[in-house]
Amino acid sequence: MGLKFFNSLGRVKQDFTPLKAGEVRMYVCGVTVYDQSHVGHARVMVVFDLLYRWLQQSGFSVCYVRNFTDIDDKIIQRAAENGEDVFSLTQRMIAAFHRDMDALGCLRPTVEPRATDYMPQMIAMIESLIDKGIAYLSDGGDVLFSVRSFSDYGALSGKNIDDLASGSRVDIDQKKRDPLDFVLWKPAKMGEPAWQSPWGDGRPGWHIECSAMSCHHLGESFDIHGGGMDLKFPHHENEIAQAVAANGGDFAKVWLHNGFVNINAEKMSKSLGNFFTIADVISCYPAEVLRMFIVGTHYRSPLDFSDQALSEARLGLDRLYEVKKRVMQLDDIALADQLLLPQPFVDAMNDDLNTPEALAVLFETAHRLNKAIDEGGDVTDDWSSFVAMTDLLALVQDDATGWFQSGVNDLDVAHIESLIAARKEARLAKDFARSDAIRAELMALNIILEDGAAGTTWKVKELA
């Protein structure tokens, strides 16, 4: 079974064939850098990181472009609130974003363009749209895209212009010829950052940057364009309109949209204020737990965020680390010459990136490993598969012992180990009362002891 994707454009699952054999060009909408990223952002980034890894694993050479929106109204507003320079705010937030992504195990894209570095490309695209009569300069000095001049408008989101217009929540703006027309370039107000253009000093509208940057790096037709479901309309619809109208070409062939992260069955978003930042979450849980939480649900399904959900992700990960720990305690661990992914895992990933199914294969492998260890059987093949799968998913990457002992300082470790040594003597002397007293003492400190063939090990008890 080959690689298949559910293409939002047309809403069908279809075989994937890149435009150019062996190469995949993909663009993913990144973040607007005015604040910390939250769990919703984490989801997109992890989902497309998985896709990036999977495409490479499948033998493609991948050019992955993910932008930063570093100029926009919210950035200007936030910078003003902070009494901070726009550039310093965006620099800070980009650094924070990178920290979050590194913690989550997301690989850096091939290119991470920043909108402000692409003014000439955006201006050229807008000029081309004006030349073609598709964009116009309004009375207020805005350059607007005329939606009715683009016949395919609505193809991605399945919307019909007239339906949109009639039931619309869009404010009627007198400067617009049609309420759906959107801004390509807007004049700067006093004190705002501005760039020179044929229409005066100003800044670009939101949508044009993605069209300009994606086409600049990937050409006028490329393979995959991704982002959150909420970007489908109007953002992606507008990107298509701009790029196709200006350049011709098909723009993106496959559109992939991930579902939302919800809290209490409600979308997590900045505007509702019901969000947790990635930094918040990873201060309470190992970052891999957040990744596991995301990987455990298919990317297009809604994902309910809660403390309980994170705990469950952690417990699942614990099981995996438990196997790793047991394998590491084996005398002679070998890896096969080549780490082969099990076929069912490959099939699952090929099937529109079905990570829950892929995880099921991983857990089955873990179970077989445990069984083989219990029975003293050969572990090489399953362990090689286990490593191949966890490496691909970027899970279970920590040292197993460290995973279970995280958050304990050196002083406590010394204390724990001295108690374990004392208990060992008590056990040798068959003084089980003393032995149990020590176990109880450590349990009170949330430390669980495990007596194994190789001696006693300990781990931190997780608080549910």
Place this chain on the structure above:
RNA sequence: GGCAGGGUGGCUCAGUGGUACGGCGGAGGACUGCAAAUCCUUUAUUCGCGAGUUCGAUUCUCGCCCCUGCCUCCA
């Protein structure tokens, strides 16, 4: 109002025209001085409701109920 996506065991999450994957949890057992971990057995006559197509539907069709999202910035 228009459009889109959902409703699967205690929780979570896959999936399929022939009665359901995995994880968490529960129960019993094995192992252990006691534990923990692991293993074994077990835990949905059932996949929102009703009707239809079919030898057979949770999976296809139609209707209904409920939930969420988009239609304004949003990953």
